[in-house]
Amino acid sequence: MELIADFDLTRENTLGLKSAARLATRITHVDALSALLDEADVRGMPFRILGGGSNVVLSETVEALVGLMRIEGRRLSGQTETHNLVTAGAGENWHDFVAWTVEQGIPGLENLAGIPGTVGAAPVQNIGAYGVQLSDVFHELSAFDTQTRTIATFDAEACGFAYRQSRFKAEPGRHVILSVTLALPRIWTPTTAYAGLERFSVGDDPADVMARVLSLRGSKLPDWRRLGNAGSFFHNPVVSGEEAAKLADAPHYPQPDGSVKLSAGWLIEQCGLKGERLGPVGTFDGHALVLVNHGGATSRDVARFSALVRERVKARFGVDLVQEPIEL
Ligand SMILES: Cc1cc2nc3c(=O)[nH]c(=O)nc-3n(C[C@H](O)[C@H](O)[C@H](O)COP(=O)(O)OP(=O)(O)OC[C@H]3O[C@@H](n4cnc5c(N)ncnc54)[C@H](O)[C@@H]3O)c2cc1C
Structure with a gap:
C-alpha cells in the first residue's frame, strides 16, 4: 500500500x-x-x-x-431461468462494463451506456438515464463496513434506493462498495419510452440501442474531457400538486404519489442563466442544468455560481434547488 x-x-x-x-x-x-x-x-x-x-x-x-x-474484474456470475447475473469490481469503468455486457450478448444495460464513473459508485446515487435506473436491474452488492470492518451483502431493499438516492449517499463514508451484481432478463425487451428511442423493438440489436443512446447523450451534454462538468448539477425538484399549480407555465411531470417533478434546467433557463458565467464557472450554453468549468476553477468558484443559480430560482419560482454532486 x-x-x-x-x-x-x-x-x-x-x-x-x-x-x-x-x-x-x-x-x-x-x-x-x-x-x-x-x-x-x-x-x-x-x-x-x-x-x-x-x-x-x-x-x-x-x-x-x-x-x-481500482478493484477490477467482470464476469457472468450466474444464470437463473429468467435472468443472467453479471458482476463487476467497484473500480471498473461503468461504460466499459455496459459495452462488455452488450458484446457478450447479455443486453439490458444499453440505456445506461455512456454514464461516466465507476461501477462501485453506480448504486450510490442509483444512476439513471433514458428511462432506466440501476435499481431496475440491481441484484446485490458487496460492501466493506468501515464501522464494523466486516464485508456484507446488500440486496435492493437494503440499499434503500430512491430517485438518485440510496443508503450509501445518506451515510457518506460508512460503506466501501466492492462489487456489484446485476440481474438482466434473458428475454430482452428494449426500453423505448424515452424520446429518441421509440423506433426500437424486440427484434433489434441491443448494440444499435446503445449506439443511439451514446449519440443522444453526445448531442446534449458537453464532453467533460474538453469542458469540465459533472453532468446534471441539480436534482429535478419534486413539489406538491398545490405548489406546481402556481407554476402553470413550467413543464409538469406528475408522480404516482400526486407530487409533481419539475425540470431544474427549465427553471434555470427561465431565469436567463443559460450560458451565463461568473468567473471561470457557468452553465453550458446547450443545457442550463450542466455547470461547466471554463478553466482553472476551484470549488469556491463553483459554490459562488451555484449559490447565484439557487438564489435566482428561489426568488423567481419559490423552488429550492438541491445540488447533485457530493462535496468532498
Ligand atoms: C458528463 C456527465 C454525464 C452524467 N450523466 C449521468 C446520468 O445520465 N445519470 C446519472 O445518474 N448520473 C450521471 N452523471 C453523474 C455520474 O457520472 C454518476 O453519478 C456516477 O455514478 C459517478 O461515478 P464516479 O465513479 O465518478 O463517482 P465519484 O464522483 O468518484 O463519487 C461519487 C460519490 O460516490 C462515492 N463512491 C464512489 N465509489 C464508491 C465506492 N466504491 N463505495 C462507496 N462509495 C463510493 C464517493 O465517495 C462520492 O461520495 C454524469 C456525470 C457527467 C460528468
Missing part, C-alpha cells in the same frame, strides 16, 4: 477542479482497507472513497485519506 502525500486530484475529477488530497492511495483489493482505516485513525483524518470523480465537487485541499477505487 503506497500512501502519497498531497496527491493531485485535478485530473481525477470530471469538473477539472484544482484539488489535492492530503493523502491518497489506490485500492486494488479489499485486504488493504483495514490497514488504511487504521492509518486514517492514527493521523486523525477521515477516510473517503473516490471513483471516477464524475459526481463530486472536490475542495482545493481534501482533508482526508482518499482511497482511489
Whole structure:
C-alpha cells in the first residue's frame, strides 16, 4: 500500500477542479482497507472513497485519506431461468462494463451506456438515464463496513434506493462498495419510452440501442474531457400538486404519489442563466442544468455560481434547488 502525500486530484475529477488530497492511495483489493482505516485513525483524518470523480465537487485541499477505487474484474456470475447475473469490481469503468455486457450478448444495460464513473459508485446515487435506473436491474452488492470492518451483502431493499438516492449517499463514508451484481432478463425487451428511442423493438440489436443512446447523450451534454462538468448539477425538484399549480407555465411531470417533478434546467433557463458565467464557472450554453468549468476553477468558484443559480430560482419560482454532486 503506497500512501502519497498531497496527491493531485485535478485530473481525477470530471469538473477539472484544482484539488489535492492530503493523502491518497489506490485500492486494488479489499485486504488493504483495514490497514488504511487504521492509518486514517492514527493521523486523525477521515477516510473517503473516490471513483471516477464524475459526481463530486472536490475542495482545493481534501482533508482526508482518499482511497482511489481500482478493484477490477467482470464476469457472468450466474444464470437463473429468467435472468443472467453479471458482476463487476467497484473500480471498473461503468461504460466499459455496459459495452462488455452488450458484446457478450447479455443486453439490458444499453440505456445506461455512456454514464461516466465507476461501477462501485453506480448504486450510490442509483444512476439513471433514458428511462432506466440501476435499481431496475440491481441484484446485490458487496460492501466493506468501515464501522464494523466486516464485508456484507446488500440486496435492493437494503440499499434503500430512491430517485438518485440510496443508503450509501445518506451515510457518506460508512460503506466501501466492492462489487456489484446485476440481474438482466434473458428475454430482452428494449426500453423505448424515452424520446429518441421509440423506433426500437424486440427484434433489434441491443448494440444499435446503445449506439443511439451514446449519440443522444453526445448531442446534449458537453464532453467533460474538453469542458469540465459533472453532468446534471441539480436534482429535478419534486413539489406538491398545490405548489406546481402556481407554476402553470413550467413543464409538469406528475408522480404516482400526486407530487409533481419539475425540470431544474427549465427553471434555470427561465431565469436567463443559460450560458451565463461568473468567473471561470457557468452553465453550458446547450443545457442550463450542466455547470461547466471554463478553466482553472476551484470549488469556491463553483459554490459562488451555484449559490447565484439557487438564489435566482428561489426568488423567481419559490423552488429550492438541491445540488447533485457530493462535496468532498
Ligand atoms: C458528463 C456527465 C454525464 C452524467 N450523466 C449521468 C446520468 O445520465 N445519470 C446519472 O445518474 N448520473 C450521471 N452523471 C453523474 C455520474 O457520472 C454518476 O453519478 C456516477 O455514478 C459517478 O461515478 P464516479 O465513479 O465518478 O463517482 P465519484 O464522483 O468518484 O463519487 C461519487 C460519490 O460516490 C462515492 N463512491 C464512489 N465509489 C464508491 C465506492 N466504491 N463505495 C462507496 N462509495 C463510493 C464517493 O465517495 C462520492 O461520495 C454524469 C456525470 C457527467 C460528468
